[in-house]
Amino acid sequence: MKLSRRGFFKLSGAMAAASVLGTKGLAAASKEPAGHDDSWACLVDTTLCVGCRKCEQACSERHGLAKPDLPYDELTVLEEPRRPDHRFYTVINKYYPQHIGPLTWRERPSFVKFQCMHCNDPACASACITGALHKNPEGPITWTSSKCIGCRYCMIACPFQIPAYEYHEPLMPRVMKCTFCYEYVKKGDLPACVKVCPMEVMTFGKRSELIKLARKKMEKHPGKYVNYIYGEKEVGGTSWLYLASQPFEKIGFPKLGELAPPRITEGIQHGLYKYLWAPLTLYVVLGGVMWASGFFGEKRSFKVKTRGRPGNEKGGDQ
Numbered sequence: 001m002k003l004s005r006r007g008f009f010k011l012s013g014a015m016a017a018a019s020v021l022g023t024k025g026l027a028a029a030s031k032e033p034a035g036h037d038d039s040w041a042c043l044v045d046t047t048l049c050v051g052c053r054k055c056e057q058a059c060s061e062r063h064g065l066a067k068p069d070l071p072y073d074e075l076t077v078l079e080e081p082r083r084p085d086h087r088f089y090t091v092i093n094k095y096y097p098q099h100i101g102p103l104t105w106r107e108r109p110s111f112v113k114f115q116c117m118h119c120n121d122p123a124c125a126s127a128c129i130t131g132a133l134h135k136n137p138e139g140p141i142t143w144t145s146s147k148c149i150g151c152r153y154c155m156i157a158c159p160f161q162i163p164a165y166e167y168h169e170p171l172m173p174r175v176m177k178c179t180f181c182y183e184y185v186k187k188g189d190l191p192a193c194v195k196v197c198p199m200e201v202m203t204f205g206k207r208s209e210l211i212k213l214a215r216k217k218m219e220k221h222p223g224k225y226v227n228y229i230y231g232e233k234e235v236g237g238t239s240w241l242y243l244a245s246q247p248f249e250k251i252g253f254p255k256l257g258e259l260a261p262p263r264i265t266e267g268i269q270h271g272l273y274k275y276l277w278a279p280l281t282l283y284v285v286l287g288g289v290m291w292a293s294g295f296f297g298e299k300r301s302f303k304v305k306t307r308g309r310p311g312n313e314k315g316g317d318q
């Protein structure tokens with residue numbers, strides 16, 4: 001493409017403008033996404049769970065996941081903490097009562113269901129450079145195989161260590177995690193785990209309503225729950241919300257801040273862009289000055305004279 005001197009200045013001007021406007025645009029893009037009051041959500045009352053693993057089975061069967069080594073009614077597997085993986089989008093873990101200082105929490109073990117938290121501002125989707133992980137308008141974060149390049153940035157980014165990878169699949173390995181049963185719930189069904197649970201541990205509904213319900217439960221049963229809703233604020237809030245009778249850090253929940261990871265990482269990223277634009281703009285402007293002053297033209301004519309045959313004004317090797 002031939003670039004005239006005027007065109008070059010236009011380009012320089014556009015790049016200089018982009019150095020100012022571009023960072024503003026990027027800063028705007030880094031703002032936290034809009035509210036999530038109406039997002040689909042699930043309130044898990046861990047005090048009701050009996051650790052039967054029926055939710056694990058219903059989930060794995062609905063999604064056609066590989067059969068586990070031991071049957072689902074084998075409850076000894078609960079003795080070791082597990083993470084969701086390619087065979088289980090959700091797992092139940094068992095936590096024995098803890099004695100903390102002078103306090104003794106309930107004698108009964110706590111059973112806790114883990115799966116993707118479907119974050120309001122998901123670090124996995126933010127880290128995914130191809131958009132393979134995507135937050136749907138209703139809240140669930142889903143994965144599209146055709147867009148995934150297998151970089152596994154999502155696995156590193158997730159503060160709950162949720163996405164699993166089919167390492168054993170040489171051809172088409174998948175990133176695997178709870179889908180919130182998106183395709184089923186969109187058609188009016190319930191998530192399989194919610195539907196099957198015999199103890200009604202989970203309540204599915206709108207996020208804002210479930211937060212109200214959680215508060216009511218805590219008010220109605222003083223002393224039954226620790227006075228905290230896990231997921232209300234962690235990492236910018238999550239669609240899965242929890243009530244518990246033991247402190248959350250004692251039953252497998254990571255202690256996390258309120259700021260969503262994408263707000264931190266995108267801030268750094270935008271800062272880098274901002275400071276890289278300045279030298280880039282300087283190079284473009286200096287280049288423009290050199291072009292305007294004929295610097296490149298002088299060099300070109302020097303090159304032509306030295307390479308061409310004597311008497312050949314155009315130079316070249318013809």
Ligand code: SF4
Binds near residue numbers: 117118119159
């Ligand atoms: S829990 Fe992890 S995988 Fe699930 S939405 Fe949040 S960041 Fe993504």
Ligand code: SF4
Binds near residue numbers: 060090179194
């Ligand atoms: S919402 Fe669906 S995919 Fe997620 S844990 Fe429950 S059954 Fe499994």
Ligand code: SF4
Binds near residue numbers: 054200202
């Ligand atoms: S089905 Fe319900 S009671 Fe059984 S383990 Fe799952 S959440 Fe707990």
